[in-house]
Structure formats: C-alpha cells, structure tokens
Amino acid sequence: MTNKTVLGLSAGEKVIIAIIPPLLGALLGWFVPTVADWVIKIPFIPFEGVFKWVTTLESDWVSIIAAILGVLAGVFFVLHAFSESLKIIITDEEVKLIIKGSVKIIHKEELSAVYMEGKHIVFLTADGTELFRGQPESKKELISEAFRQHRYPWREKDPFENQYQRWVTDHPDFPSHVNALLYARERALKNEETDEAKVLRKDLADLGVVIRDEDHRQYVRVVER
Structure with a gap:
C-alpha cells in the first residue's frame, strides 16, 4: 500500500463550513422584516423605498421566503469554499x-x-x-x-530570493511583451481583480518570469533556461 499524506480541510472543518453558512443565511433571512422596520427609522438610508416595501408585506411569508433564500446563498457559499480549497496528496x-x-x-x-x-x-x-x-x-x-x-x-525560504528586482513600467531588463503583462497584472492588483492577477501570473510563469508580491508591488526574476 502506497504511503501517502493528505493535506486539506479536516472532516470537522468540512462539517463546520457545510453547516454554519446556511444556518446564518436562514437566521438573517428570517429576521429581514425586523431589520427592515429598524432600518427605515435611520435618516437618509440608501434604498429606503425597498425597506419600506418589505415592511408592507405579510411578515411571516417574507421571513419564510427570505430564510429559504438565505439557506440557498449559504449553500452556494459552501460549494464555492470547497471548490476553492486546495487539497494536497x-x-x-x-x-x-x-x-x-x-x-x-x-x-x-x-x-x-x-x-x-x-x-x-x-x-x-x-x-x-x-x-x-x-x-x-x-x-x-x-x-x-x-x-x-x-x-x-x-x-524555509525561497532559494532564489536574492535574484528578484523591483518591477517598474517599461523596465529595461525585460522584453516588451513581459513588461506589458506585468503592467496588466499591476493594474489587476490595484483594482483587486484577484482572478485576473492569478491568470497573468501563470502566463508570466510560462515565460520563465517568477513574481513575488509585496504590498501590490511586483518583484521579479527571470529564469535562466
């Protein structure tokens, strides 16, 4: 039998993640009428008309429907969390x-x-x-x-840590297409476009460009192939 080690969410963590978000969603949904009644008393609240409309509806039905929607939102969150979880074997x-x-x-x-x-x-x-x-x-x-x-x-640390240099626009040590990708990635980081930044990191890695991020600044090294 192959000796293996599995790293990832434990069984207990999976249970907690699976139960807590739908439960919280249900609770928040159930108390939507109460929250709406409290919110409309706040001066200059955005979407005041929506909250007033909620208070005019039959509160029991609103609570039931909102609770169901809260459960569905919680389930969606759970599925997303599990799909984003990295399992290492x-x-x-x-x-x-x-x-x-x-x-x-x-x-x-x-x-x-x-x-x-x-x-x-x-x-x-x-x-x-x-x-x-x-x-x-x-x-x-x-x-x-x-x-x-x-x-x-x-x-314990990156063995190539002394080979990185701070990237700036049109860096003279890098080809124009690498600078273009690094510029696009810097914009993605500033706009908090996490998925786009990940894709651009992968594109750059395929070109032999390795990036270390520090406070939205990119430090770069190029692999000698």
Whole structure:
C-alpha cells in the first residue's frame, strides 16, 4: 500500500463550513422584516423605498421566503469554499494538487525546492521555474513536516530570493511583451481583480518570469533556461 499524506480541510472543518453558512443565511433571512422596520427609522438610508416595501408585506411569508433564500446563498457559499480549497496528496514519488476540479501532478525528481511564501506553497524546478503556487488550508508546520517525511526538498525560504528586482513600467531588463503583462497584472492588483492577477501570473510563469508580491508591488526574476 502506497504511503501517502493528505493535506486539506479536516472532516470537522468540512462539517463546520457545510453547516454554519446556511444556518446564518436562514437566521438573517428570517429576521429581514425586523431589520427592515429598524432600518427605515435611520435618516437618509440608501434604498429606503425597498425597506419600506418589505415592511408592507405579510411578515411571516417574507421571513419564510427570505430564510429559504438565505439557506440557498449559504449553500452556494459552501460549494464555492470547497471548490476553492486546495487539497494536497503527497507520496514518496509525487505530489497531487487538487483545486477547482482540476488536478496537477508534480513528480519529486522535477523539484529543487518546496517552500511557503506567506500563505502560499510554492514548487520550483532545478532552474527555478515556478511549477505551482497555491494557498493550502493546513498550517505551515504540518505542511513542512509532511514534505520532510516524504523526503522532498523542503526549504524555509525561497532559494532564489536574492535574484528578484523591483518591477517598474517599461523596465529595461525585460522584453516588451513581459513588461506589458506585468503592467496588466499591476493594474489587476490595484483594482483587486484577484482572478485576473492569478491568470497573468501563470502566463508570466510560462515565460520563465517568477513574481513575488509585496504590498501590490511586483518583484521579479527571470529564469535562466
């Protein structure tokens, strides 16, 4: 039987996530008429007409319908949370990374370093190419212990940390297409477009460009291939 370690949400955490949001949604929905009656007493409240309309409806039916909608919203949140959760399965030969229904497999011999950068786990090849970056649910200590147990090249920090330089618009050390992608990503970060920033990071990683973010500033290194 293959020796493996699974990192991700525990059974208890899954139960809590599955129960709490729908329950809170139901409670908030049930008290919508009471909240509306209280809100309309506040001067200059936005959407005052909507709240007044709610208070004119039959309160029992409003509460029931709003509670059902709250449960549905909670269920949607739960499904979203589970899909965004990163599951890591480690064996002595490979790492399987599962998130959003997709699976990525990384073989041990491909790796030169595995480390945590803030809340994210990062996998690097021998030349420093970034193979994967994601946010695990487990604590750093548990992750470190698991990878060490399976004899992976765990590092306490980025082994290439001295090779990064601050990116600025039209940086002279980078090609124009790389600068264009970095500019687009900086705009995405400033506009809090998280998904777009992730896609652009992946596009840049495919070009051998590795990024470290610090307070919406991009520090960049280029892999020597």
